[in-house]
Amino acid sequence: MDPVVIIGGGVIGASLAYHLRDHPRPVVLYERNALGSGTSADSVALFVWHQSSPDESSHNLRARSWEQYEPLVRDETLSFEQIGTLDVAKTDEEAENLQSLTEDIEEFGAEATFLEPDALSDHGIDPTVVAGAMFTPEDGYLDPSEIIQHYIHEATDEGVTVETQTAVTDVVTEDGRVTGVETEAGNHDAAAVVNAAGPWAPTVNDMVDISLPFRHNRGPVVVLQKDESFSLPFVQFGDGMYFRGEGRNQAFAGDFGASFDDAELLNPAGARSIPHEFYLEIDDRIQEAIPRLEGVELVNEWVGVRTLTPDGVPTVGKTEVDDFYIAAGMNGLGVTLAPAVGEFLAGVITGGSVDDDVESYLSPARFS
Incomplete structure (x- = not known):
């Protein structure tokens, strides 16, 4: 069975791998360097309720993320300095x-x-x-490496495959639909591809001729x-x-x-x-x-x-290319929103129940 492919091994890609760990299809994550070596490593790793522009949808995403972080902080799986x-x-x-x-x-x-x-x-x-x-x-900071290690450990225990030092060099499409990826290690079929490549996201979008701002x-x-x-x-x-x-x-x-x-x-x-x-x-x-x-x-x-992104909101969800999804444009809120973004996008990919308001708030289609 062809896998769901995740491009990017930062907090967003790791969260999605974790939330897809029970998917009936195989899940494969490719990271061009080491896990968490990009934007996640450079982050000051804040979890913030603070906002500079009031937005209830953004607050609700933070609340959903904290619902997942809090028990991990409480049992000391993750460190958190408030x-x-x-x-x-x-x-x-x-x-x-x-x-x-x-x-x-x-x-x-x-x-x-x-x-x-x-x-x-x-x-x-x-x-x-x-x-x-x-x-x-109630704001504070976490450790991105702990978040990624937790998510990846849980994901791989359930059969998710993680390939580091393996850059995706192209995304293959046929008749407007994703069919596979090319990597430095060879070509692989794919049932779906997720662009969670952080600052490399525009480069990955170019591979399928998608233009996002x-x-x-x-x-x-x-x-x-x-x-x-x-x-x-x-x-x-x-x-x-x-x-x-x-x-x-x-x-x-x-x-x-x-x-x-x-x-x-x-x-x-x-x-x-x-x-x-x-x-x-x-x-x-x-x-x-x-x-x-x-x-x-x-x-x-x-x-x-x-x-x-122009509106300061992440871009997460389906794109105009069938079976090509995106989770990028975090505007510096990757650590804050990673659990909620991974959970939401996993629901979209698996056809599960998702919140319509969240879907429209994050949708790449808002830039069409």
Whole structure:
């Protein structure tokens, strides 16, 4: 029996393999490098109830993901550090917008509070240079490698095949329907193919002549360290710069990168470097607003590539090519949404019951 083929071994591909583990057809996952070596490895791995633009459908997907994550955190299969998110306002206008956003998020059912400046010193922020912040205390970070290992272990125990160091070089179609894939190791028939290739998703789409409005941005991250221990929530500013506590005495500092309008298609394998100006911007922001990080030293750095969509919503579901599916364009929310996306798409592929609202919300057809 021809298999369902998943292209991509990050958190999304691994989640889908797990949710398809009971499929009557064989399931084969191909990863061009090592599992989790792409965008998942470069992620700061947040699970967030926080939203910058209120969207109840997005909240509901997060809730479905947490329903799956929570028991795994509780039994210590997955580690989770609940540090909370501070969305910091530097002007009165930003503060008013965040107060309104706080009310919206609370209406969805998430815990959110607007904090006045004086309350922010407890979180490491200088209260004299900010106008307040929205605090979502239940946010935190996971470990992408643990998520992938769990999903892949459970999937392979049920017969899913995982092939690493095996790039898919072409998707074969006949009369508008997927019939197989070509890999560096040979050609293979397929009953269905899923593009879960992260930043490589546009390249895979080109193999079947599908055009979806994906773009990339670069997300620089530096790791900062102090000798003494400290704590820091996930702190984000309106200009896209963020900081996130990591363990006992480290923090990540990064930038969300260009918006969709300013982004472009990149070569995911291309060289990536952090401009010197970014180090200066980080130092300036610490000196200006985050006294808790004064005296840190830079100990590591990398640049990730995110895949963006025009509306900031992932693209998940059927495409115009029969038996070719997609789960890409996570807009930096791959870790947050992986369980819900895998569960939903598995239902679509197997012909199971799926939520019509979720289907229309995520559908690639919304760009037609």
